[in-house]
Amino acid sequence: MNLLLFEPEDxxxxxxxxxxxxxxxxLREVIKAAPGKLCKAGILNGGVGCAELLHIDxxxxxLRFEAHDAPPEALDVTLLCALPRPLTFVKVxxxxxxxxxKKIHFFHSAKVEKSYWQSSKLATEAIREELLLALEQCGDTVLPELFFHRRFRxxxxxxxxxLTPEGALRIFGSPAATAPVPVGAASSSPVVLAVGPEGGFNEFEERLWSDNGFRAVTLGRRILRSxxxxxxxxxVLGVAAAR
Amino acid sequence: MNLLLFEPEDxxxxxxxxxxxxxxxxLREVIKAAPGKLCKAGILNGGVGCAELLHIDxxxxxLRFEAHDAPPEALDVTLLCALPRPLTFVKVxxxxxxxxxKKIHFFHSAKVEKSYWQSSKLATEAIREELLLALEQCGDTVLPELFFHRRFRxxxxxxxxxLTPEGALRIFGSPAATAPVPVGAASSSPVVLAVGPEGGFNEFEERLWSDNGFRAVTLGRRILRSxxxxxxxxxVLGVAAAR
Structure with missing residues (x-):
């Protein structure tokens, strides 16, 4: 936990x-915090700042909390991702x-097993918990929005x-592509990035992305876990923004 | 498994x-391969090519195997990494x-718990198994070498x-740094990258890196899991090489 995330009802x-x-x-077991302890904190969908621990049992x-900064800038990428197997879903x-x-669309595709859609990891509360943990990890406060689509075509x-910004750069990952992922593209225009399932998109699916304005890009010859x-x-898309 | 990795003794x-x-x-349960099936394969520390399944029970x-290509180019980065907690060690x-x-040095530092050094994940055979799985994932054949250092200073x-190449660019990750990770640096010179433990290097450690020719760099404001x-x-270091 690199940021203690408050919710308005706290x-x-x-x-x-x-x-x-x-x-x-x-706070008690990992940080072993005692009254007087100051820590980085934020309020859900709001500012970041400092919290002072007043009492703990x-x-x-x-705690008392003062916000004095905006959360880190969002990455201007809309992620479209073939629904991964449940444990990978959590990691993605x-x-x-x-x-x-801030916007993630999960969709079905040929190499997605139907059973993945039944996973308990997709329950609203389970997802919310994972998102909160991730925000606490990276020091952000703004919850991403998730969308699910069962019909690929x-x-x-x-x-x-x-569902995605007009004028965005539209790309999909394909190991067969020759064009590299454009470095820092998200700092000059919105990007919509589609990522396939383990095993990739099939030929029909790749053609459908191409026919709908998406360009194939690759990370190189090595195939990484989702x-x-x-x-x-x-x-890579965000790298210039990090400068 | 994106590549079936043979060992010489096979x-x-x-x-x-x-x-x-x-x-x-x-092959049997996931790929459900039958005789005649062709798949991408490679030989440990050697070439990559095709294998044909001749018989399976x-x-x-x-299988018969023909190599006809070199493994993917290595990334010219020597990774120095504070020993993470066991499950994270496997992921790193x-x-x-x-x-x-191809060269990874794990070292002790102030925020590394001593118990991490006792983990069964550090056993030679456990490590070898993880490395083989990773090579099969990314389509490589060349085993990385690992080194362990118990005394930071x-x-x-x-x-x-x-232990690292002369003339290399030497950098260490620090959330407080202002310089960004240099994009594509590994394609023009060797890089030695030091990464701290969860919670980062302490002040003494950061100064020691600096005093020994390492420059502080950052990935940006967001703090990622190891x-x-x-x-x-x-x-980011390899991105130009992927072009």
Missing amino acids: FLPDGTARISGRRLKQ EAEAR LHSATTCGV RFVEDEVLG EFAVNAFLT | FLPDGTARISGRRLKQ EAEAR LHSATTCGV RFVEDEVLG EFAVNAFLT
Whole structure:
């Protein structure tokens, strides 16, 4: 936890915040915080700043918080990702969130197993928990929005254009592509990046992306696990922004 | 498994290869391969090419293999990494190997828990298995070399220079740095990259890196989990090579 993330309902009428559960456990057991301890904190979908621990016991911690900064800039990439197997889904979610992506669309495609859609990892509460952990990791406060699409062709042909920024650079990852991922592209225009499942898009799917304005790009000859591929794509797209 | 990795001892006098264990299981249960099946393959520390499945049963598979290409180019980065907690160690190993790093030095530092050095994940056989899986993932054949250093100061002051290429660009990751990771640096000169533990290097350690010719660089304001930070650093350093 590199940032203690408050939610609006943590705040009491006197302006102090009261936390329990996972965050309390983290403060007590990992950070071993005592009253007076200052830590980096933020408020969900709001500013970042400092919190001072006023009181801590087994049931709760009380803190005061002052925001004095905006959260880190978002990465201007809309991620479209074939639904990965459940454990990988969690890692992709983490990776995209810590890189600063704010809109993630998961979609079905030929090499996605139907059973992935039944996973308990896709439950709203499970997702929210993972997103909060990722925000605490990277020091952000702004929750990404997630969308799920069960019909690949309808998604690519009819929906994706309306759901993503106009004038965006549209690319999809393909190991067969010759064009490299454009370095720092997300700092000059919005990017829409489509990433395939383990095993990649099939030929029909690649053609559908191409026919709908997406250009094939590659990270190079090495094939990375989904969560590292997503992390690598986003890092390259955002690199100039990090300067 | 994007590449079936043979070891020299798999080959019989008639030139065919015989495999069992994990790789057989993968062929039978995941790929569901039948005789005649062609797949990408390589030989440990050697070339890559094609294998044809000749025979498969519950006990073994027999294949013939022809190499016709070199493995992908290595990434000219020597990675120096504070020893992470055991599960993260495995992920960092995977990430660095799939990015093409061939020399990895793990070292102790102030924020590394001593217990990490006792982990079963550090056993030679456990490491070898992880490295083979990572090579199969990224389509490489060349095993990285690993080194372990229990004394931080001695490592940085006395050993690191002799263990790493002369004339290399020497950098260490620091969230407080203002200089960005130099994009594509590994394609013009060797790079030696030092990455700290969760929680970072302490002040003394940062000064020691600086005093020994290392320059502080940052990935930006967001703090990534170790395995993603390693992946992001290596991706940025290697990006031009991927063009």
